[in-house]
Amino acid sequence: MSQSLDIAVIGATGTVGETLVQILEERDFPVANLHLLASSESAGQSVPFRGKNVRVREVDEFDFAKVQLAFFAAGPAVTLSFAPRATAAGCAVIDLSGALPVPQVVPEANPGILSGLGKPVQVGSPSASATALAVALAPLKGLLEIRQVSLTACLAMSSQGREAVSELARQTAELLNMRPLEPRVFDRQVAFNLLAQVGKPDAQGHVPLEKRLVNELRELLEAPLLKISVTCVQAPVFFGDSYSVSLQAAADVDLQAVNEALEAAAGIELVDADDYPTAVGDAVGQDVVYVGRVRHGVDDPAQLNLWLTTDNVRKGAALNAVQLAELLIKDPL
Amino acid sequence: MSQSLDIAVIGATGTVGETLVQILEERDFPVANLHLLASSESAGQSVPFRGKNVRVREVDEFDFAKVQLAFFAAGPAVTLSFAPRATAAGCAVIDLSGALPVPQVVPEANPGILSGLGKPVQVGSPSASATALAVALAPLKGLLEIRQVSLTACLAMSSQGREAVSELARQTAELLNMRPLEPRVFDRQVAFNLLAQVGKPDAQGHVPLEKRLVNELRELLEAPLLKISVTCVQAPVFFGDSYSVSLQAAADVDLQAVNEALEAAAGIELVDADDYPTAVGDAVGQDVVYVGRVRHGVDDPAQLNLWLTTDNVRKGAALNAVQLAELLIKDPL
Missing domain, CATH: 3.40.50.720 (NAD(P)-binding Rossmann-like Domain)
Structure with a gap:
């Protein structure tokens, strides 16, 4: 150095x-x-x-x-x-x-x-979402020809900054104390709720976060034409993003090879099949992307499903x- | 009668x-x-x-x-x-x-x-999830040949019964009061967190809820071979399920026809394109499935994405x- x-x-x-x-x-x-x-x-x-x-x-x-x-x-x-x-x-x-x-x-x-x-x-x-997904998916590039990616990104409040973190705490306390809620930062109640449109959609219905994620992930995976569907959801979680990922491959996916590739890859902690990672319990404060629920689709061996969690501020x-x-x-x- | x-x-x-x-x-x-x-x-x-x-x-x-x-x-x-x-x-x-x-x-x-x-x-x-999805997807059957469905179901506590509802309230109060958390009902913290494995997975990694949803949805849509990937997530929401849905069609999807079909269908409330439905704000206490964020995939007109919310106990x-x-x-x- x-x-x-x-x-x-x-x-x-x-x-x-x-x-x-x-x-x-x-x-x-x-x-x-x-x-x-x-x-x-x-x-x-x-x-x-x-x-x-x-x-x-x-x-x-x-x-x-x-x-x-x-x-x-x-x-x-x-x-x-x-x-x-x-x-x-x-x-x-x-x-x-x-x-x-x-x-x-x-x-x-x-x-x-x-x-x-x-x-x-x-x-x-890149954005925390693109970073986390690239860390998890790059090791699979040599193993399977990815035809399509479907993503639901459940984003933590910290992805929207300190005010959003405080707002979740404030809203939660108001609700638990049975006081009327006047939302700030977000246009509605985010405590005990999920907001499925983070930002203003364009004419096609995509919000900037989603477009950025698609563009960056294509660049990071060096797959400029990869079909990616993304829904970014604001979750009532303070820190740590979670991703539900479904990949469609050109051929049947060898799960053992996938697990071995993930196990061997840098920046990834693969969680045992009978367990699964969570944002709060695993990812927060850690330097890796947690990967769990590695499985085929039901009756669809050409599909690979994953659940990822990561510290969006830190690793992301x-x-x-x-x-x-x-x-x-x-x-x- | x-x-x-x-x-x-x-x-x-x-x-x-x-x-x-x-x-x-x-x-x-x-x-x-x-x-x-x-x-x-x-x-x-x-x-x-x-x-x-x-x-x-x-x-x-x-x-x-x-x-x-x-x-x-x-x-x-x-x-x-x-x-x-x-x-x-x-x-x-x-x-x-x-x-x-x-x-x-x-x-x-x-x-x-x-x-x-x-x-x-x-x-x-059927299960609340299959019911909600069938209500939303059945009107599309004549419009598009659905090749594949990718689902992330964010389930409310009430889907697990009264004890789960109480447990979210209890955990939330403990955390806001900075008291140590001893999880009950679930095996870990569910407040301000997302649990991506609701139940015990089988050898293929699917939990019973997910298998039931796939089987019921195939039956309700009369599509016994439909490829469906499902991840059921326990969300820190008291009442109201939310679904991130991505459909792959055999040909380009006519969004106007989709919107018209959803608008005309029984049991559905289609939300304006600049708005989106949430569990707490819209669905709870209502007799319809809310549908919003109707859009293609990014650069993929053969893909249809939707966000659904519904009162799982009531409509579901x-x-x-x-x-x-x-x-x-x-x-x-």
Whole structure:
């Protein structure tokens, strides 16, 4: 690994940004100076790193020539405004927002893309959903010709940020105390309920989250024409996404080979057949995608069904970005 | 309609049984005498009917010759023990347990079956999931050749009975009060979590609920070889099931024709394209299956995606049984 780097994290006060800083510390990433940045509303807060509280400064005033690598864990608007400035200053950019038109990479799925990138590097760390699914499905590419993927993604509140996490707690408490509910953040009751349309649908009825997931998953699996149906559901779960996955293959699926491939793959914890993973009990706080309920369709051996759970903030987002950085710094940035 | 009937409801103290009694009253079903029955543990309780409290008696001691129609809303064991006795006494049986090897019927899907039944009638009112899906999919049969169905069923606590409903409330309160959780009813935390394996899987990895759903749905849609993948998930929702449905058709799906068919169909409320139904906000307490998010797959016009919500206890179970009875009594039982 190369010598220490000066690093900027934009969006450092968000759920993903804060976790990213924590993972840099946990994994002993070679950080020389760490610059935590955010929009003006969040600047002034502090985030702990290596036993100190690092003050978060305004991204507007930052000189990207001070750093060699910047993680953009802010929203698309902030990323679109400031990432070009970072690139112009010669700084490598890892974009977690999906806003930049750059290759999306998950180390367990398509790491080869990294070696073909120009300098300064610009690379995308995909949505938490695409990351989790790519980690789980990439090991199966050599085993089966996937004709079609049907997905129901049950997303945690944390995928919508801190306000959504608080709103679930608030709504739940109001309901348990028999008080009338006035929804905030979401347009209706999300406690003890499931919301099947997260965002505004386009003319075809797909919401941006779903379109992003389809596009990113096709890119990560290097299957640009793969048919993918996706329904993203907001579940009353604080942390940890769950995915019900049904794959249609061109031929009968060898379940033993699938289990062996999943068992051997990086970034995956395969759960025993008589058990199954859950978001809360297994995935949260962990660095792997949990895979369980590996089975054929009923009377359909060409179908493969899986249930996945993952820590959306950690494995889905922050850790993937740090893993990308670890691969990138093997070469000079 | 014929003259009034003497009726028995077995399992009258359960969530479905109690709702069934309520629906008999609401729909002014021609009940002469109502006999409420249950196993010895539940006998002695009372259930309201037409302004009176009707005492629940032990099914063991009941003489089925007293009634012309019996609803079996108890568990499979009770049904297997006592339904043959009812039939031997010449009493028509509507089985909600799935235990009897009898035709399953949903009036909106396959009502024609009723006219071919021998006397005394024995007919099944399917699982709440199969009922909801049959109501929503039957109107599409003439429009598209369904090759395959992928389902993720997010089931409410009430589908597992009163103890499960109470357990979600108890777990939620414990967690909000930061007290340690000792799960009951389920083997783990279900509050703020999703459990993807409801029951014990067979050697192929399918749980009985999923197998029952596949078998019943094939029967109701009169498509015995239809490929159906199902994942039943226990959601932290008190009442109301939600279904993420993806259909693969043999040819491109005409969405306008689908919307028109759903709009015209009995038992369905089609939700506007910019809105979507939820269990809590729409389905609970209602007599229809809500259908929303009607759309193609991304870049796949031969795929049809839907989101359904329904009151599992009412529309999924109790109402369907009463609707069957309404059709049956048009002829002498």
